[in-house]
Structure formats: structure tokens, C-alpha cells
Amino acid sequence: MKRLVLLFCLLPLLAPGQSSIRFSRGDSLKFIIECRNAFELYITHLNGIVTDAPSPGEALFFQQTVNKEHFLSDSVRVYDDVAEREGEQYPATEYLGQFYNKRAVLTVPFGKESYRLGRTPAGKLELVTYVEQSVEFGKVLKARIKRKNLIGVHFVFSVFAGNSGYEPKDFRIALIERIKAIPAGLAPFPTSINLDSIRARERDxxxxxxxxxxxxxxxxxxxxxxxxxxxxxxxxxxxxxxxxxxxxxxxxxxxxxxxxxxxxxxxxxxxxxxxxxxxxxxxxxxxxxxxxxxxxxxxxxxxxxxxxxxxxxxxxKGLKLKPEGNDQAITTQQKLNEGAPPSPPGPPKPDALKIQLATSAKVGKHIEFWQNDTLYVKVRVNKPCHVRLLYIQADGSPSLLWNDYEIKPGQENQDIWFPEPFVCVPPYGQETLIAVAANNSFCPVSTKQNIYGVDVLEGSLNDALKSVRCTSRAVGRVPQQAETRLVVTTRSTDVAKK
Known part of the structure; x- marks a missing residue:
């Protein structure tokens, strides 16, 4: 039976025109528990029509209350086990009246009922409760009649997203029918379970x-x-x-x-x-x-x-929240921020040197660059100048892409593409493109090739940043510099290294 319960609880339910909702085992158990509560309350209120109403007027009020609180509508069909001819169904309002007139008492052996979760043809969530119920009825001073019948009580309900999973609400009886036998493969009422523990484990x-x-x-x-x-x-x-x-x-x-x-x-x-x-x-x-x-x-x-x-x-799932190289990336960004030239006070001057940096990737500020992908880089400046392009790799090593690229008159306010594509190779992680523009030529720098054939600046990252921003002095010219950067995350396609 445990296996049947599991299959029942993980069944995805479809409503016409809606996407599939996959309820967890904990969700389904919660539905059953709350359905049982609704069923018990209905039986209590139903019997209360007879036991708690001393006058016909009060009994009528009780009937209307039961109909309003427990049935989907006045026209819901109910198997009438107090009727003279067994097997007939009546609207709920008529059934409640007969139940009072016959002074009936209904009992249900809670704990022995079974449940089936599904949807109605109209798409409403439905829990059908199958159980053998007993009824005893008869007028005062007359012999009491006793009957037992197998019934299926169809509860419809809705759900909302709670803190622990889907929560049921608004249980309403849509049909009470007599059945010949209880179907196989149903879910019993759950006992001896820790629902909170189950639902906590199921959060995904x-x-x-x-x-x-x-x-x-x-x-x-x-x-x-x-x-x-x-x-x-x-x-x-x-x-x-x-x-x-x-x-x-x-x-x-x-x-x-x-x-x-x-x-x-x-x-x-x-x-x-x-x-x-x-x-x-x-x-x-x-x-x-x-x-x-x-x-x-x-x-x-x-x-x-x-x-x-x-x-x-x-x-x-074998996943990690903290990416590989996260600490290195934070250290690198801190060093880049510490060494960046301060922004001039006040609003930018109209004649200030400006530079923009972008890539061929049609994405936003944060770019993902996968193993063996190619990426093209472009810069744009607002006046003739010299541009130096630096690439800080995931391990913090700075490689020089453009040493001193001169943008001549007529090339300003145009996209200037770096002639070679970037190919994503190790090491992987967060990397940064830095473009520095200056109205004077840049100072010479010393580089060496790493194992991947990339020209890397010698010295520490701080030393490299200082040397990259160094420019020669031109007589009679006020030095101007502008800088921008672009962050790239490089990723391996090797699952074991992602």
C-alpha cells in the first residue's frame, strides 16, 4: 500500500488550459488530512440538524447552514440512504430535509476510508472519499431502520502556495454517490507520520x-x-x-x-x-x-x-553555491577598484575624454563566455587618442591585448574592433576587460608569454595596473585619461570542471 500512496501523491494533475502542477507526497498528504477534517465537520453538522435543533424553524436554519457551508451548490446530487426506495439521488436541499424528517443519525468509521486525487471534467481539483457509512432513522416511537452503504463523496477544492507547499482550501461536496465496491489502488488516511518533516524534505x-x-x-x-x-x-x-x-x-x-x-x-x-x-x-x-x-x-x-x-x-544534487575562483575574483576586483583613477568632481566636462567598451555578445553587463566560444571586442572614443586594452584572467594575471593603439582624427565616435577574436580557454572564472584611453602615448611595458601563449604583464597585478596607466608627457598638453571595464565569466563545458 505504501507504494500506491507514493504513486498517488506524485501524480501531476492537469487542468484544461493550465500548465501541469506536480504535487509532492507532502502536498497530497496535506490534502487528504484537510479533506478528512472537512468530511468530519460535515457529518457533525449533518447530525446536528436532528440532535441540536429543538424546533422545526431552527432545524430549517441548520439545514440551510449545512447546505451553504458544505455543498458546492443547491443542485448537488446526494445518495439518499434514508429514502423509502434505496438507490435514489436527490438535490442536497431535499436530502437535508428528509434527513431531519426521518430523525436520522449517520456514522462513518473514520480511519477506514480511502482517497483518490484527480480533477473533474471542468478542471477542478477533486478528492473522492470512499467509505462504508451507517445510517439509522425512523420516527419517534417507531422501530428504527438501519442501513449500511458504500459511498463515494466527491470533494472539490482549490490550492494556494503556502510556506511549506501547496495548501488546500474551500472543500465543497460536489456529489455523494452509492458504489458497488471500493476501487483498488487508493490512498488510505495517513497515520503515524510527521507531515512537517516530510514537507521540509520535499522542498526543491x-x-x-x-x-x-x-x-x-x-x-x-x-x-x-x-x-x-x-x-x-x-x-x-x-x-x-x-x-x-x-x-x-x-x-x-x-x-x-x-x-x-x-x-x-x-x-x-x-x-x-x-x-x-x-x-x-x-x-x-x-x-x-x-x-x-x-x-x-x-x-x-x-x-x-x-x-x-x-x-x-x-x-x-551535487551542486555548490559558491563558484570556483570566487575568492580570487573578489580579490582581483578589489585591486582593480583600488587602482582605478578617481572620478573628477562635479559634472563631466563637455570636452572630457570618454571611452566605451562592448562585445559582439548581445547580452547585458554581465557576459558568460563558454569554452571554445569566440567573442569580439570593440571600443569607441569621442576624440582622437591612444587606447590600451588589458585583459585580467581568472587567476588574476593581466594580459596586454593592445599596447598603444592610436585612434586618429576621423575615427572618433566609431566602433573600433579588436582585430582578433577572443577564444575562451582556461583558466575559467571571472575575468575583466579594461580599456584605457589617453591623449598621450602610453609608456612601454614588459610582457612574457604564459603556457597558453598569451602575453602577460610582468610583476604583480598592482604593478601591472600602474604601468598600464602610465603615459608619456607631451609639452603644452594637459594629460587626459578615461577608463572603462567589462566583466566576463568564462565557463568550461566539461561537466566535471563547471
Whole structure:
């Protein structure tokens, strides 16, 4: 029987025009428990029509209350086991009246009932309870009649996403029928279980993504139908890894199927973007997300952190939250920030030197670059100048791409492409492109080739950054420099090394 329960609980249920919802075992057990509660309450209220109503007027009020609180509508058909002719069905209102008039008492052996989860032809969730019920009835001072019948009570209900899984609500009886035999392969009422423990173990990435997607939809303006999604990263490091991939896939799916949104990869387009981060918090994964304006890069609203996903799920999948090389990437970015020239005070001057750096990848600020992919780099300046292009690899080693490229009059405000494509090779991790523009020529630098054939600047990273920014002095010319950078995450296609 345990095997049957498992198959029953993991059955995906489809509604016409809706996406599939896969309920977990814990969800289904919760549905059964709450259905049992609704059934017990119905039996209590049904018998109360006779036992708790001293007058016909009060009994009629009780009947109307039972009909309103427990039946889907007045026209629900009910097998009438107190009728003179067995086997007939009546509308619920008539059945309740006969039940009172015959002074009936109904008993159900709770603990022996079985359940089947499914959907009605109209797509409503349905739990059918199968049980043998006993009824005793007869007028006062008359011999009482006793009957036993196998019945199927069809409860329809709806669900909502709670903290631990899908929660049922609004159980209503849609049909009570007499049956010849209880079907095979049903789920019994669960006993001796720790439902909270079961549901905690069942929380997975799909469930967490469903909850995050719902939170995003609730905060989006009603007129927004498309969102641009950026892969979430560990502690906002902008380094992606297999967990980032899994989260991106699950969240994109839930935004589309559960919330009806169009999801596009982040780009430089106008519109509303979604980005976020994750980290370990005690025994759970904490996921934070924000909705932002792509054109201004400003946050519009920050979502409440989500901690639905237990770390056990991450361990069982063989995943890691913290990417390889994360600490090295943080150290490198700190050094780059420390050595960057300070921004001049006040608003930028109209004649200030400006430089832009971009790639052939049609993506946003944070670029993923996979093993053996090729990528082209371009710069654009607003006036004739010299450009030096530096590439900081994942291990922190700086390689010189352009030593001193001169942009001559007539080439300003145009895309200047680096002539050779970048091919993604080891080491993998977070890497940074730095473009420095100066109105004077750059100082000579010393390089050596590494094992991958790349020209690497000699000395420490700090020394290399200083030498890269060094320019010669020209008589009568005020030195001008501008700098920009682009962060790239390089990834291996080898599963064992991702």
C-alpha cells in the first residue's frame, strides 16, 4: 500500500488550459488530512440538524447552514440512504430535509476510508472519499431502520502556495454517490507520520522558483508582460556556475508558465529587468531578487528574501553555491577598484575624454563566455587618442591585448574592433576587460608569454595596473585619461570542471 500512496501523491494533475502542477507526497498528504477534517465537520453538522435543533424553524436554519457551508451548490446530487426506495439521488436541499424528517443519525468509521486525487471534467481539483457509512432513522416511537452503504463523496477544492507547499482550501461536496465496491489502488488516511518533516524534505528548486516568480509578478506593474532575466549569482559576485544555471532555468519556466510572462535574457534593451543573488543562510539557501529599470540600472523594488530551499537539496544534487575562483575574483576586483583613477568632481566636462567598451555578445553587463566560444571586442572614443586594452584572467594575471593603439582624427565616435577574436580557454572564472584611453602615448611595458601563449604583464597585478596607466608627457598638453571595464565569466563545458 505504501507504494500506491507514493504513486498517488506524485501524480501531476492537469487542468484544461493550465500548465501541469506536480504535487509532492507532502502536498497530497496535506490534502487528504484537510479533506478528512472537512468530511468530519460535515457529518457533525449533518447530525446536528436532528440532535441540536429543538424546533422545526431552527432545524430549517441548520439545514440551510449545512447546505451553504458544505455543498458546492443547491443542485448537488446526494445518495439518499434514508429514502423509502434505496438507490435514489436527490438535490442536497431535499436530502437535508428528509434527513431531519426521518430523525436520522449517520456514522462513518473514520480511519477506514480511502482517497483518490484527480480533477473533474471542468478542471477542478477533486478528492473522492470512499467509505462504508451507517445510517439509522425512523420516527419517534417507531422501530428504527438501519442501513449500511458504500459511498463515494466527491470533494472539490482549490490550492494556494503556502510556506511549506501547496495548501488546500474551500472543500465543497460536489456529489455523494452509492458504489458497488471500493476501487483498488487508493490512498488510505495517513497515520503515524510527521507531515512537517516530510514537507521540509520535499522542498526543491522548482518550489522555490514558483514562490519567487509569484513574488516578482505581484510587484510588477500590471501592464508589464515581458521581463529581462539575468542569471543570479553567488553573493552578487556576477560569477555564474551550475547552480546559477539551474536557478535560471527554473525561474524562467515558472515566470512563463505560472505567471504568464514573456521572459527574455538580459540585454541592453529598454524595459524591466530581474536580477538577484543567493547565499547559504543556516540550513537553507537565501535568494534575493530585485526588479530594476534596464535603461538606468536603478532598482525599482527589492523582494523579500526567500529561504524555501534547504541546503540538503543542493548537496543531494551535487551542486555548490559558491563558484570556483570566487575568492580570487573578489580579490582581483578589489585591486582593480583600488587602482582605478578617481572620478573628477562635479559634472563631466563637455570636452572630457570618454571611452566605451562592448562585445559582439548581445547580452547585458554581465557576459558568460563558454569554452571554445569566440567573442569580439570593440571600443569607441569621442576624440582622437591612444587606447590600451588589458585583459585580467581568472587567476588574476593581466594580459596586454593592445599596447598603444592610436585612434586618429576621423575615427572618433566609431566602433573600433579588436582585430582578433577572443577564444575562451582556461583558466575559467571571472575575468575583466579594461580599456584605457589617453591623449598621450602610453609608456612601454614588459610582457612574457604564459603556457597558453598569451602575453602577460610582468610583476604583480598592482604593478601591472600602474604601468598600464602610465603615459608619456607631451609639452603644452594637459594629460587626459578615461577608463572603462567589462566583466566576463568564462565557463568550461566539461561537466566535471563547471
Amino acid at each position: 528548486l522548482s518550489w522555490m522558483a514558483h514562490r519567487v516568480a509569484r513574488a516578482i509578478r505581484e510587484k510588477l506593474p500590471a501592464n508589464i508582460k515581458t521581463v529581462y532575466l539575468t542569471k543570479f549569482s553567488y553573493e552578487n559576485s556576477n560569477i555564474t556556475n551550475p547552480f546559477s544555471d539551474e536557478l535560471m532555468s527554473a525561474l524562467s519556466f515558472r515566470l512563463r508558465t505560472d505567471e504568464g510572462l514573456t521572459v527574455e535574457p538580459a540585454s541592453s534593451a529598454q524595459g524591466v529587468g530581474v536580477r538577484g543573488a543567493y547565499r547559504q543562510k543556516a540550513d537553507y539557501v537565501e535568494v534575493t531578487a530585485e526588479i530594476y529599470d534596464i535603461s538606468t540600472d536603478k532598482s525599482l523594488v527589492a523582494l523579500k528574501p526567500n529561504t524555501d530551499l534547504p541546503m540538503n537539496w543542493v548537496y543531494e
